[in-house]
Amino acid sequence: xxxxxxxxxxxxxxxxxxxxxxxxxxxxxxxxxxxxxxxxxxxxxxxxxxxxxxxxxxxxxxxxxxxxxxxxxxxxxxxxxxxxxxxxxxxxxxxxxxxxxxxxxxxxxxxxxxxxxxxxxxxxxxxxxxxxxxxxxxxxxxxxxxxxxxxxxxxxxxxxxxxxxxxxxxxxxxxxxxxxxxxxxxxxxxxxxxxxxxxxxxxxxxxxxxxxxxxxxxxxxxxxxxxxxxxxxxxxxxxxxxxxxxxxxxxxxxxxxxxxxxxxxxxxxxxxxxxxxxxxxxxxxxxxxxxxxxxxxxxxxxxxxxxxxxxxxxxxxxxxxxxxxxxxxxxxxxxxxxxxxxxxxxxxxxxxxxxxxxxxxxxxxxxxxxxxxxxxxxxxxxxxxxxxxxxxxxxxxxxxxxxxxxxxxxxxxxxxxxxxxxxxxxxxxxxxxx
Amino acid sequence: xxxxxxxxxxxxxxxxxxxxxxxxxxxxxxxxxxxxxxxxxxxxxxxxxxxxxxxxxxxxxxxxxxxxxxxxxxxxxxxxxxxxxxxxx
Ligand code: SF4
Ligand code: SF4
Numbered sequence: 001x002x003x004x005x006x007x008x009x010x011x012x013x014x015x016x017x018x019x020x021x022x023x024x025x026x027x028x029x030x031x032x033x034x035x036x037x038x039x040x041x042x043x044x045x046x047x048x049x050x051x052x053x054x055x056x057x058x059x060x061x062x063x064x065x066x067x068x069x070x071x072x073x074x075x076x077x078x079x080x081x082x083x084x085x086x087x088x089x090x091x092x093x094x095x096x097x098x099x100x101x102x103x104x105x106x107x108x109x110x111x112x113x114x115x116x117x118x119x120x121x122x123x124x125x126x127x128x129x130x131x132x133x134x135x136x137x138x139x140x141x142x143x144x145x146x147x148x149x150x151x152x153x154x155x156x157x158x159x160x161x162x163x164x165x166x167x168x169x170x171x172x173x174x175x176x177x178x179x180x181x182x183x184x185x186x187x188x189x190x191x192x193x194x195x196x197x198x199x200x201x202x203x204x205x206x207x208x209x210x211x212x213x214x215x216x217x218x219x220x221x222x223x224x225x226x227x228x229x230x231x232x233x234x235x236x237x238x239x240x241x242x243x244x245x246x247x248x249x250x251x252x253x254x255x256x257x258x259x260x261x262x263x264x265x266x267x268x269x270x271x272x273x274x275x276x277x278x279x280x281x282x283x284x285x286x287x288x289x290x291x292x293x294x295x296x297x298x299x300x301x302x303x304x305x306x307x308x309x310x311x312x313x314x315x316x317x318x319x320x321x322x323x324x325x326x327x328x329x330x331x332x333x334x335x336x337x338x339x340x341x342x343x344x345x346x347x348x349x350x351x352x353x354x355x356x357x358x359x360x361x362x363x364x365x366x367x368x369x370x371x372x373x374x375x376x377x378x379x380x381x382x383x384x385x386x387x388x389x390x391x392x393x394x395x396x397x398x399x400x401x402x403x404x405x406x407x408x409x410x411x412x413x414x415x416x417x418x419x420x421x422x423x424x425x426x427x428x429x430x431x432x433x434x
Numbered sequence: 435x436x437x438x439x440x441x442x443x444x445x446x447x448x449x450x451x452x453x454x455x456x457x458x459x460x461x462x463x464x465x466x467x468x469x470x471x472x473x474x475x476x477x478x479x480x481x482x483x484x485x486x487x488x489x490x491x492x493x494x495x496x497x498x499x500x501x502x503x504x505x506x507x508x509x510x511x512x513x514x515x516x517x518x519x520x521x522x523x
Contacts, residue, residue, distance in 0.1 A: 126452060127459040127497060138459070138497035141452075160452045165439035178442035215489045233496055234506040234516060242477035242492045243514050287513070 011037040011080065012430050014100060014189040016087050016369070019047020020066060020412060021404025021419040022195035023073040028423035029193075030078035034430060037080045037187060038073070039087045039102055044149035045070045047197055051132065051146075053227040055412055056276040057307035063148055063228070070150045082185070083151065090192060090370045096433045098189050098399065100369075106180035108156035113175035116144055116152040120167035120176060128160045134222045136232040136239055142167040142176075147230050190433055191426045194375070194383055194395070195403040195419065198360040201255035201263065209254060209356055214328040215240035217354045220273060227280045236284050238353050240332045245353035248281060249336050250274045250292040251323045256359030257295065265380055267359030268409040271298045274357045275308055278316045291317040291351070293338055301411065321347075326354055360409050373397050382408045393422040401426050462486065462494045467503065467520065474507045476515035 015026045018040030026036045044050070050070065052062035073079055082102050090100040109120075120142040130139035132146040141157045156167065156176070168176040203211035203219055211217045216238045226236045238245055252274060256267040271294065278290040297318065299305040312318060321338040328334055329350070337348050362381035367374065376384040376396035383402040385392050393401040403422035404415035465484045469475060477495065481488040495518055498504045507517035 122501070125460065126456045127494075128455060136496070137493065137500055140501075158446070159449070160455060162448050162452050162456050163439060163443050163446065165437055168437050168439050176438065178438040232500070234499070237492075237516075239489065239492060241481075241488045242495070242516065244509075244516075 009185065009187045011035045011187060011189050013037075013191045013193060013426055014039065014087065014090075014098070014187065015193045015195055015403075016366075017047070017195035017197055017404075017406070018042075018045035018070075018073075018081065018083065019195065019197045019404070020049045020069070021197065021406070021415045021422075022047070022193070023069050024416050024419035025193045025195055025403045025423040025426070026079055027069065027073050027076065028420060029427060030073075030076045032423075032427050033078065034427065035078050035080075037082070037102075037189070039085050040081065040083045041086055043084050043107065043145040043153075043155050044151070045073065045081065045083065046148075046150060049412060050148065051221070051225065051228075053224055053280060054276060056272045057301070057303040059276070059279070067148055067150070074150050084155070087369050090373075092373045092397070092399070093188070096190060096399075098192060100187050100189065100192075102185040102187060104183040104185060106158075106182060107153070108158060108176060108178055108180050109154045110175045110177050111151055111153050113173050114153040115173050115175070116154070117173070118144055118154075119170040119172065120154050123166040123170045125164065125166065126160055126162055128157065130232070133225050133232040134219065136222055136225060190399065190430050192397075192400045193403050193419075193422050193426055194366060194400060194406050195422070196363045196366055196406045198405040198409065199363050201261070201358045201361055203254060203356050203358050205261055206255055206356070206358075208325045209251065209323070209354075210326045210328060210334075211356060214326065214332075214334060214354075216245075216328070216332050216334055216352065217326060217356060220270070220277065220355055220357050223277055223281075223355045224273075227277060227284065236281060236288075238332060243332070243352070244285060245288060246285075247289045247351050248291070248353045248355065249334070249349070249351040250278065250290070250355045250357055251326075251336070252292060252294040252357045253322075254356040254358045263359060263361060263380075266298060266409070268298070269411050270357035270359055272301070272304055272307065272411070274355070275299075275311045275316070277355070278311050279314060282314050282316070289315075289317065291319055291349070293319050293321050293323050293336070295320070295322060301413075360405070363406065366406065370397070375400060378408070380408070382406065391425065393418065393425045399429060401429075459494070459497075462490065463498060463503070466491070466495055466498060470504065470518065470520045474517035474519035476510055476517055478515060480518075 012034035015038045050066045085104040124140040124142040126141040127138035129135040299308045320341040323338045325337040401422040403419040
């Protein structure tokens with residue numbers, strides 16, 4: 001129930017992570033009347049999902065699902081949000097309460113004053129890689145993170161700022177404030193939902209595939225951005241020379257099911273997002289050929305196998321083979337060397353763009369947020385579900401629940417389902433306290 | 435109102451990397467704007483006329499497109515490369 005104590009820093013629940021799982025859990029709790037604080041490390045809510053083109057296997061627009069939920073979360077009277085913030089020192093206080101500290105980093109822009117007009121961005125003279133376009137283009141040092149960011153508020157990337165002052169001069173709302181410093185906000189809560197998601201494997205750690213050395217080897221997220229309406233290029237193009245690709249290869253299990261990179265498990269989403277992208281590419285570039293090199297196609301979810309068959313019938317070429325190495329030709333084309341499992345032969349095929357379906361890893365550092373109580377993790381560093389069958393959202397700390405991919409690789413519907421379960425468990429836990 | 439930039443200037447040093455980034459963008463932007471003055475060009479044509487590495491042309495040209503300096507024109511006869519033109523102001 002809403003906390004009626006006098007201090008504003010008391011909430012029923014802390015939700016760590018403002019992606020789709022965190023937003024779902026927070027909204028459910030808030031709709032039940034609980035007060036919730038969300039702490040998101042990034043400048044915007046929405047996590048990974050807000051950057052995707054479409055979802056599999058329905059091909060619904062991802063942003064069209066994410067943005068209404070995120071706006072509802074941001075507007076909810078029972079939810080307080082801290083973006084660009086981290087949680088530290090979560091301590092258990094007796095049986096029923098936790099204390100924690102929110103470290104709110106300075107964005108050098110007053111959130112309440114900024115109108116999102118972009119005037120600062122226009123005049124800023126410095127360009128750095130745009131992390132929200134996965135480095136395919138640049139962004140300014142004074143910048144709105146991305147067009148559908150929530151909050152749609154500018155930030156100053158102080159490390160790359162030349163302190164020219166042009167942004168502050170241009171800001172009619174007087175929102176820019178270079179005197180901002182880190183704020184530490186103590187909070188008290190009754191329960192915690194860990195919804196910290198996952199991170200993508202850095203493909204630089206897969207040297208055989210030449211990512212970063214060969215500009216026409218891209219990650220699946222770089223391709224994903226090329227397929228959204230707010231894409232970095234005018235259509236799907238090669239990052240090296242802006243050529244429209246005609247013959248695109250996907251390398252599945254890039255860093256998943258691979259002991260050599262320390263990630264022996266299946267990432268669960270790469271087969272299906274690659275099949276989705278292959279279909280979208282065929283729509284965007286009707287003349288292009290798409291080949292998917294795979295070990296096994298894991299189409300285990302509802303409608304997944306039909307989605308796979310649909311891609312096949314559209315002409316996507318599925319080749320069962322482990323890609324061993326990628327090399328670059330002078331014209332930027334790539335030679336993919338692989339073992340054709342059915343033919344028992346090592347082969348080489350030329351493509352003009354290669355997409356690495358890089359898998360996912362646990363977000364580490366979650367356990368370090370806790371002090372004096374141990375949040376256990378599994379052998380792959382995901383939050384350990386101590387009762388996986390009967391109560392999959394319970395963790396090793398009573399009152400701390402896990403939602404979404406913080407507990408292991410999972411797709412969007414499963415993350416939302418898991419967040420629903422986590423919010424129900426959290427609600428009944430808080431009710432039992434009173 | 436006095437500007438807060440003057441306060442931070444007393445506390446922070448600007449990095450050499452940040453200064454270099456500003457200079458690189460200004461230089462490359464100027465070269466690309468000049469190269470496009472007469473007529474639209476494809477990325478390989480821009481790389482030839484400016485002498486810049488082709489991946490740098492793609493990156494900075496697409497950044498300039500994002501910030502409204504440049505627009506996409508038609509595709510070439512081989513359906514391989516687009517022409518990029520200066521945005522009419
Ligand atoms: S900081 Fe100022 S100039 Fe920049 S977007 Fe916000 S209101 Fe506009
Ligand atoms: S002060 Fe920094 S952020 Fe502002 S315009 Fe200059 S370089 Fe950009």
